[in-house]
Amino acid sequence: MSMFCYQCQEAAKGKGCSVKGVCGKSEEVAKLQDLLIYTVKGISEIVVKGELEAKELGEVNHEVLRSLFMTITNANFDGDAFVKEIKKMTVLRNQLRDMVDAANKKNNPGFFQKLLGLKKEQTGKKINVSALHDAARFETATKAEMLKKAANVGILATKNEDVRSLRELITYGVKGLAAYAEHALNLGKEDLSLYGFIYEAMAATLDDALSADDLVALTLKTGQFGVTAMALLDGANTGKYGNPEITEVNIGVKKNPAILISGHDLTDLEQLLEQTKGTGVDVYTHSEMLPAHYYPAFKKYDNFVGNYGNAWWKQLEEFESFNGPILFTTNCIVPPKSDEVRGRIFTTGASGHPGCTHIEADGSGKKDFSKVIEMAKRLKAPTEIETGKIVGGFAHEQVFALADKVVDAVKSGAIKKFFVMAGCDGRMKSRDYYTEFAQKLPQDTVILTAGCAKYRYNKLDLGDIGGIPRVLDAGQCNDSYSLALIALKLKEVFELNDINELPIAYNIAWYEQKAVIVLLALLHLGVKNIHLGPTLPAFLSANVANVLIDTFGIGGIDSVDADMAMFLGA
Structure with a gap:
């Protein structure tokens, strides 16, 4: 085969x-x-x-x-x-x-x-x-x-298409859950119930005695533990680095040699920043590492100077112009086309690529990034590809601090609707949909985002509503948990019985398995009528897709104009 x-x-x-x-x-x-x-x-x-x-x-x-x-x-x-x-x-x-x-x-x-x-x-x-x-x-x-x-x-x-679909849906959810659990573990936090569930779920995918209904129930349970994993990681990140706060992030460059750090792991970033202090080497974030700038603990590093580039899929061109070494802490690697770029890529943790130097941790979790730093000193400073600043840091605690202002804007009609446009970016031309969608949204709407999907619109000038930016970036893909907490808080404030009564629409882009666990977590929290794009997952059989559609109102996307009318009731 x-x-x-x-x-x-x-x-x-x-x-x-x-x-x-x-x-x-x-x-x-x-x-x-x-x-x-x-x-x-x-x-x-x-x-x-x-x-x-x-x-x-x-x-x-x-x-x-x-x-x-x-x-x-x-x-x-x-x-x-x-x-x-x-x-x-x-x-x-x-x-x-x-x-x-x-x-x-x-x-x-x-x-x-x-x-x-x-x-x-x-x-x-x-x-x-x-x-x-x-x-x-x-x-x-x-x-x-x-x-x-x-x-x-x-x-x-697995020959039965529906059983295969459910087994894979569970497996992909567990992969995403494991990624978030490992990030928390790197910060010294773990929840034993997560391991117990991983064993239960993975063993179940071998059990031919389980019916499709049994697997559907296990799929929803996967979402339950997805919430547990994201809450664990949120607590680990904020417990060590503080709650994210509204931050302007530079997207231009300085004249020093530099290292570009990509992926998601904040402990790797912390160790890199500690080891580059006083070396004359700057550190820039790339793609999903951008939200690290929002954490108070990282603002003490003078050489933590900005974000370079866009979402992961643009790295082939952006790594060429960066000139310095690149450190991957997790996914998302695009296989480099040139030996020159490959020679500047370092990997660590779960990431890896042939021809790239892999850096392992010692028994205490410490990593030696001296080879990365020494390479940076020998290479040119980054070539500037854009200038300006982008604003983020709207995780749950920061939005809670603005709650009165947000509630007043909703009550006055200044904000008519929130659109959750979290998730992943990707290479498909059809993903231009999300840029156009953001541009066409009425001025009385606000985008709630997390993950690299934000790069489709976070550099657009969409303005604000009474000082509230129209794009509120909560952080990485795992920080979709923040968006769920924000929705639950609004439900409480407005004294609603059902989270789905809120003026919130979900138009989410997906790409890989961490997006799968985020989706299952949202379903566990009772969120319905989520639209996924640019395509529905290929691993959903027709029958499994119908279960999700009938039970949760899962849908795909259409044209921007058609979806705009559907979401806004026009």
Whole structure:
């Protein structure tokens, strides 16, 4: 079986990539990702059937997060990294399996207890190893064997289209959840219930006894834990770096050599800023790292000077003109076309690309960015591509501080409607829709945004309403949680019974799996009539799509004028 992937919005022909990923990943990498996910499912079955407790599993929990994160679209293109991770996860899986097998538990080496951080008394429930799913038992030693095995365990191995659709929807939601949980973990925060749910959900995707109704229920439960993950990360970010505040961010350049940091991980940014202090090297954010400027803790760094460029998909041209090194902390990597740019890209965490230097953390989570800094000193300063400033920092606490002003504007009719236009940006020409939509919105409307979708309109001069900017940027994709809190606060203030009674419309752009968990989280919170674009997910079968449409009012997009009339009741 050749590769098949349809986890992102750019799935070839709206159906799926079967030769090479539109994202740029090779068939080899796609298959290795499939096998890594299959291995995680096997681990999950052992944990669930062996009745192991997440609180006793130590580093196993953390490695599961990493494995899931590595397979997110545009995160990691390094086949060797996946081979290494599959080997590591297979060893952990086998040790877990042996531990819960009564016949082998007495022979577990003390080394294994230490490796996993397990307590001596953790032995689990006796299980019949031979009755476990193949995902918990298969063995591969070489890359060739891995690729051969992967050909039979990918997405299309599930023959029933509706079951396949629901299993993938759950899996993609779990991938997004794992990404947010790992960011929180990097800040020293974790919620054991998230690990327990990940094991439950991934094991369930192996269970042929589960009906479509069972999987629908699990899909909604995925949204519930998505809220938990985003709340955990929000608390971790704000607890360490303070609540985001209204901030003007420079989009021009200075004359110093510089480093461009992309992705989402704030701990990586903090370490980079600490290590560049006093070196004469400036630091600029790119794409989803832009909202870091809104946090008070980062404003003390004089060399944290601005944002360079736009959303992730424009990096091919923007990395050329930046001139200095680029540090990827997570997705979204576009495979570079030139060796010169590839030689300036560094990766860390779950990200990776062949030919790029990868920086690992030590045992305490510290990373040495000295190679990045030394390279920056040897290279030219960034070439200016634009000038001016953009405003952001409208996360929940900042908007709560403006609540009276916002409520008065709504009551007076100055603000007639809010439009949530959060989510992801992408390469498709059809995404110009979102720029045109923002431009055509009436002057008595306000856009609430988070994620890189904002780059379609955050540099437009859309004005303000009584001092309230018409584009309120809450931050990264995970900060869609802020938008949900803002909606719930408005519901409380206006004393409404249903969040859907608010004058809020949802016109969301999506691209990858973190957007999937945000969508499922919104559904769990009771939000209905969400419109997704520029296309509905290819992984939704007709029947599953109909369930979402009938139950939650999920819809696609049409022309700007038609949608404007629909949203505004014209």
